[in-house]
Amino acid sequence: MTSVDAVRAPAIVLVSGDVADELREQFWRYSREYELHVAGSCEEALQLTESILEGGSTVALFVSDSRLPDDDVINALQQWRALVPTARRLIAPPYERFLVDGPALRPGLAEGKYDAYLLMPRGVRDEEFHQAVSELLSDWGSTAADPEVFAASIVAEGHDALVWAIRDYLDRMGFPNRVCSPASPEGQEILARAGGTPSLPVVSALDREPVSASSVRDVAIALYGVPDKVNVPDIVDLAVVGAGPAGLAAAVYGSSEGLSTVVIEAEAIGGQAGSSSMIRNYLGFPRGISGMRLAQRARSQALRFGTRFFTGHDVVALVPGRPHTLQTTDGRVLARAVVVASGVRYNRLRVEPLEALVGLGVYYGTAMSTAREMSGSDAFVVGGGNSAGQAAVHLARHSRSVTILIRRPSLAETMSRYLIGEIDNNPRITVEPLTHVVDGGGDGRLEWLTTERIDTGERTTRPAAGLYLLIGASPHCSWLPPEVALDEFGFVLTGRDVPPETWIGGLPPASLATTVPGVFAVGDVRAGSTKRVATAAGEGASVVSSVHTWLS
The missing domain is CATH 3.50.50.60 (FAD/NAD(P)-binding domain)
Structure with missing residues (x-):
C-alpha cells in the first residue's frame, strides 16, 4: 500500500500478529504522504525494512503491537532501531492488552528504547492518539528528514564557518533551509535576483530580496526586516534582555498582564535551550519537545499579547535611572523596569x-x-x-x-x-x-x-x-553597570545574596531583584540559579509580580 505521490514517500511500518487490519485502518489517514506497510512479525518487519531501504526510501515510524508472535517487542524495537536509527518507535496495543502489558513495558520507555506507549484507538476520530502520532512524525521530519519545503536558501561554495552559523541560526528559528551551489539552477536563479556580482554566501529568505550575508545578523534582518535602529518611541513598562526560556516567560506574563513589553535578543529566539534537540522533562510534554519548538511557541504566545521583539541586536549598556536606558548596537530603549535574562555563553576549549x-x-x-x-x-x-x-x-x-x-x-x-x-x-x-x-x-x-x-x-x-x-558556561552580562552587584564568577546577585550594605532600610531586595531598584535578573545569568529550562521559565513568570510591585 503506497502513497499516491509520484516520488516515493517515507514509510510507516505497522507490526502486529492479530490486529494488523485495525492498525492499518487507523493509520489510513497518513497514506497520502507516507507509504503504509504492514508486517505480521518482527522478522517480517525486518525484511520489509531492508526492502524499503534498498529501494532508496526510509522509515519514519515503526508502530508495533505490545505482543509479537516471534519476539519480545522491546527486543524487536531494538532490532528495527539498528536498521533505521532515525525512525521513531511507538507501541500501540489494543484495549485488552494496554493495561496488562503496560507495567512491564514502561521501563523501556523511560530508558529511551521507544518513544511512546499509546492505546490503539477503539473508534474513529481519536484525535488525542493522532496528535501524539503527528508529534512523533513532526519530530522525525525536523531532525531526521531532509526538508521538502524550504523557507530559506543559502548560495555558497561550501560549508564554511559562516555558512554553518547561518544554518544553525535558521534551524533555531524554525526555518527549513538548504545550501545551493552557485552553479546549480537554484543558485543561479537566486544570484540573478540579487543582481550584480554579490559576494557569497547569498541568502534568500521567504519572499525577501536575496542578500549577501557577512554575519548572522544580516540574515536576521533579511528574515524579519529589522529596521536600522531599535525604534521604541515611548517609555515601556518592561524591557527584557534575552529571549531564552526565562526572558520569553517574562514577556508572556508581563504582556498578558497589561505591561507594555519589549524583548531584545542578540541571536536566535530560545537561547541555548533553543538548540536542544529534545527536552523530555519539561512539564506538560510527555513525549518531549525540541527547544526550537518550545521557544517559537513561547514567542508566538508573547506576540499575541503585544510583546515587541528585536532580534539581532546586542545590548551594550544599561544606564540606571527613572526610566532606565538600554543602549543597543542600533538605538536605545527606555524602560521603567528591566529584566536581565541574557543567559550564558559556552566556555571555550582553548585548544x-x-x-x-x-x-x-x-x-x-x-x-x-x-x-x-x-x-x-x-x-x-x-x-x-x-x-x-x-x-x-x-x-x-x-x-x-x-x-x-x-x-x-x-x-x-x-x-x-x-x-x-x-x-x-x-x-x-x-x-x-x-x-x-x-x-x-x-x-x-x-x-x-x-x-x-x-x-x-x-x-x-x-x-x-x-x-x-x-x-560549562560563563554569564553574559559584561554590559551591566557597576551598580549591579555580581558574584566572583560574574553572575548577577539577587535577593538576600546581594551585599548587605546595599539593602534599603535594612531589608534585602525581592528574591529576583538586583542591587539597582527596578532591575531584575532571571535564568542562567542569575547567581545560584538551577540550570534547567523549567526553572528558568518559572523565574521569568514569577518575576512579573515583583515588576508590578516596583511599578506601583
Whole structure:
C-alpha cells in the first residue's frame, strides 16, 4: 500500500500478529504522504525494512503491537532501531492488552528504547492518539528528514564557518533551509535576483530580496526586516534582555498582564535551550519537545499579547535611572523596569588547532543542522550536562558512534537520570570519564582528535568528524553597570545574596531583584540559579509580580 505521490514517500511500518487490519485502518489517514506497510512479525518487519531501504526510501515510524508472535517487542524495537536509527518507535496495543502489558513495558520507555506507549484507538476520530502520532512524525521530519519545503536558501561554495552559523541560526528559528551551489539552477536563479556580482554566501529568505550575508545578523534582518535602529518611541513598562526560556516567560506574563513589553535578543529566539534537540522533562510534554519548538511557541504566545521583539541586536549598556536606558548596537530603549535574562555563553576549549576549525567540524553547542552530516562518521561530545546528553542522543541517530568525554568520574553528578538511562541503553554511545581533549586537526575540517586521560596521562589519537563542545558556561552580562552587584564568577546577585550594605532600610531586595531598584535578573545569568529550562521559565513568570510591585 503506497502513497499516491509520484516520488516515493517515507514509510510507516505497522507490526502486529492479530490486529494488523485495525492498525492499518487507523493509520489510513497518513497514506497520502507516507507509504503504509504492514508486517505480521518482527522478522517480517525486518525484511520489509531492508526492502524499503534498498529501494532508496526510509522509515519514519515503526508502530508495533505490545505482543509479537516471534519476539519480545522491546527486543524487536531494538532490532528495527539498528536498521533505521532515525525512525521513531511507538507501541500501540489494543484495549485488552494496554493495561496488562503496560507495567512491564514502561521501563523501556523511560530508558529511551521507544518513544511512546499509546492505546490503539477503539473508534474513529481519536484525535488525542493522532496528535501524539503527528508529534512523533513532526519530530522525525525536523531532525531526521531532509526538508521538502524550504523557507530559506543559502548560495555558497561550501560549508564554511559562516555558512554553518547561518544554518544553525535558521534551524533555531524554525526555518527549513538548504545550501545551493552557485552553479546549480537554484543558485543561479537566486544570484540573478540579487543582481550584480554579490559576494557569497547569498541568502534568500521567504519572499525577501536575496542578500549577501557577512554575519548572522544580516540574515536576521533579511528574515524579519529589522529596521536600522531599535525604534521604541515611548517609555515601556518592561524591557527584557534575552529571549531564552526565562526572558520569553517574562514577556508572556508581563504582556498578558497589561505591561507594555519589549524583548531584545542578540541571536536566535530560545537561547541555548533553543538548540536542544529534545527536552523530555519539561512539564506538560510527555513525549518531549525540541527547544526550537518550545521557544517559537513561547514567542508566538508573547506576540499575541503585544510583546515587541528585536532580534539581532546586542545590548551594550544599561544606564540606571527613572526610566532606565538600554543602549543597543542600533538605538536605545527606555524602560521603567528591566529584566536581565541574557543567559550564558559556552566556555571555550582553548585548544588552538581546534579553535581554528570552529564551524568546520568543531561546534560550540548542539548544532543540530550538522547532525545529518555525521552519517557513518564518529562524533564526540564534550560535557556532562543535560545539553550534552541531549546532543549525544540526537547525534546517535546519524553517527556511526558517539563518544561523550567528561572530566568527572561519571555523569551522575551533572546529568538527569532519564538521560543517563537513554545513553546507557544506546549501543552507539559510549562515555569516557576522566578524559579531555588536548589536540586535533584535519585538512580544512576536523578529521582527528587527541584525548588524554586525566588520571594516567595516557593519550589517544582517533578519527573524528564532529566535535560538539558543551563545557560549562560563563554569564553574559559584561554590559551591566557597576551598580549591579555580581558574584566572583560574574553572575548577577539577587535577593538576600546581594551585599548587605546595599539593602534599603535594612531589608534585602525581592528574591529576583538586583542591587539597582527596578532591575531584575532571571535564568542562567542569575547567581545560584538551577540550570534547567523549567526553572528558568518559572523565574521569568514569577518575576512579573515583583515588576508590578516596583511599578506601583
